[in-house]
Amino acid sequence: MASVVMGIIGGIAAWSLAVFKDPTQASVLHHHALSELKPLLSPNASIHLPCSEGFQTAMDRWTRWKNPEFDVIVEVVTEDDVSKAVQYANQQEQQFLAISGGHGGTKHLGDVEHGVGIWMRKMDGVQVHEDGCSATTGGGVLSKKVVDALWEEGKQTVIGACECTGAIAPALGGGHGWLQGRHGLLADQILSARLVLANGTAVTVSSSSHPDLFWAIRGAGHNFGIVTDMQYKVYDRTPQNEKWAMETLTFSGTKLEEVLQELNEMMKQYHDVVELAHWTEVLWLSQVDPKLSPLSHDTFLTDLRGLAAPLMMDNDGAACQHGSAYLRFPFGGSEYNIEGLRIAYDTLAALPPKLNQSWIISEGYSMRGVQSVPAESTAFPDRYNSLLMAVFMVYSPEDEALDQQAAEYGEAMRDDVVKSSGDGLQAYVNYAFGDESQEALYGYESWRLDRLQKLKALYDPDGRFNFYNPILT
Incomplete structure (x- = not known):
């Protein structure tokens, strides 16, 4: 019943598998990734090819529907690794997609074919700042780690209900959470972010640096870049x-x-x-x-x-x-x-x-x-x-x-x-x-969508970030 x-x-x-249509082409791409991209990455970064354990782990998503297809997985450790991976994908005219918790479920993810997966899982640090009012987390951290790491420091912040999702991606779409009644959405906690843009350059996004992007990433952020780290508000637990x-x-x-x-x-x-x-x-x-x-x-x-x-x-x-x-x-x-x-x-x-x-x-x-x-x-x-x-x-x-x-x-x-x-x-x-x-x-306000479309045309004119409910111009 x-x-x-x-x-x-x-x-x-209170009340309480990548499918290769052309094996020869795939082989060339694999060789090129190992010979050309790998030397540009930091020492602890890795390249994973299909059939490897690392590749399969990165491809293990929550839903088995409309999954992206990758030719290669780049396991990044630093922001420069992310930039290099984006630049490599652009040079090879391949699609790319960042991977963190693997809980994305929109059908647009299935449009990624023969792509470069940028696996963020090693970028998962959480550091509370000396002011006690803010912290910085890496772009690949999961929600549970944020909760636990802050708790050990006597802090807490707005976080989503599910432990196994990435912590960054929900904030880019607004982000609901237990403490929002006091402090607002996950997106409202963002003080600044480091963002790798579609051309591979990295910028600081805040109220004083690229404020137009700072507005956009708090609600439509999947369309504009890859967050390598984020500074956000934290609160004392009492x-x-x-x-x-x-x-x-x-x-x-x-x-x-x-x-x-x-x-x-x-x-x-x-x-x-x-x-x-x-x-x-x-x-x-x-x-x-x-x-x-x-x-x-x-x-x-x-x-x-x-x-x-x-x-x-x-x-x-x-x-x-x-x-x-x-x-x-x-x-x-x-x-x-x-x-x-x-x-x-x-x-x-x-x-x-x-x-x-x-x-x-x-x-x-x-x-x-x-x-x-x-x-x-x-x-x-x-x-x-x-x-x-x-x-x-x-x-x-x-x-x-x-x-x-x-x-x-x-x-x-x-x-x-x-x-x-x-x-x-x-x-x-x-x-x-x-x-x-x-x-x-x-949003139904005409000004809101118009502003987003203009920013999309400015920062991502070729639609490189069009695989998560894209803003169409």
């Missing part, structure tokens, strides 16, 4: 702000309307409670007994490091496991559209058996800190919707016949909710499927 799982999280006082109470409740699908109505009322009543966040997940739980109400109820007392596990977002949880095809269809909302979500729920409950691992997720974080930042100050377009929702279609990648079927179901469920709400689609770029309009991804 399909069920609704609701997690309420609050502060301690006995008053480091503990979280958490409740998880599971309900039968017959309770959908009651649960969503209660959540809508909760969001109105506790709108200004910065510590309060909630998640809902609609999924199949065949083992539950529908006679109970709620079907289960668990409570936890934890800190920022422990919030991921109960939501299956930790490194050992379901959200971090590789091997399935995942398609995401995001949409926003200021409240739960109960009528539309009932239609979507009924569609989910009637999915064919091969698709019944799919679910609908909603992330409801406090928006006070997000909305305190002027909307025009960054490229992130959606500071008004308090709910980040998405349909996740999940199935075995061995059955390619399911690709189209899964996409049709996912789009239909999203469309049902959006149409029922009467609002236009606002699609979170980090979750985007890839069929969304430019306006849905980057």
Whole structure:
């Protein structure tokens, strides 16, 4: 049976393979990478060719759908390595793509063919500055390492819910997280970044250096360069702000309307409670007994490091496991559209058996800190919707016949909710499927998209960064 799982999280006082079409050409490219590029790299950087262990590890992505294809993987260690890899790809007229956590899921990634993969995993340092108010992290660091490293220094910052994703890429698309009610989005924490541009040059991007790019990378950053390191705000953890109470409740699908109505009322009543966040997940739980109400109820007392596990977002949880095809269809909302979500729920409950691992997720974080930042100050377009929702279609990648079927179901469920709400689609770029309009991804204000398109034409005129929901000019 399909069920609704609701997690309420609050502060301690609150509620809580590369495929080579031409083997001869591939061989030449491999030889050239080893003979021409490798000598230009730093001593600890590496070149990985297909069939090597390093190549396969770098290619191991979260979703087995629309994956990029690479001829060579460059494992970088320094910013200069990144620049050299970009310049090499340009000289060879090959596409390139940076790799960190491997959680990107847009269909545009499948447009990378015979590319150069720039593997960032060794650029994962985290250093708190002497001022105690900021830190610098490398371009390939994962979210869990940021949380743990800061915690050891008595600090914390806004970070996403999932431990195994890269920490930088979510910030480039805005970035939602547990502490956003107090401090704003991940993107709002950025003080400066080192960015390798499409021509291979590296620049500092901040409010005083390339301020136009600084505006753009905070919401549409995947389009403009590769971040080699980022300086961002950090905050003291104190006995008053480091503990979280958490409740998880599971309900039968017959309770959908009651649960969503209660959540809508909760969001109105506790709108200004910065510590309060909630998640809902609609999924199949065949083992539950529908006679109970709620079907289960668990409570936890934890800190920022422990919030991921109960939501299956930790490194050992379901959200971090590789091997399935995942398609995401995001949409926003200021409240739960109960009528539309009932239609979507009924569609989910009637999915064919091969698709019944799919679910609908909603992330409801406090928006006070997000909305305190002027909307025009960054490229992130959606500071008004308090709910980040998405349909996740999940199935075995061995059955390619399911690709189209899964996409049709996912789009239909999203469309049902959006149409029922009467609002236009606002699609979170980090979750985007890839069929969304430019306006849905980057904002309906004409000035916003116009500004982004002009910056794209200036900094990436040849579309070298067109493989993650590109801004089209």
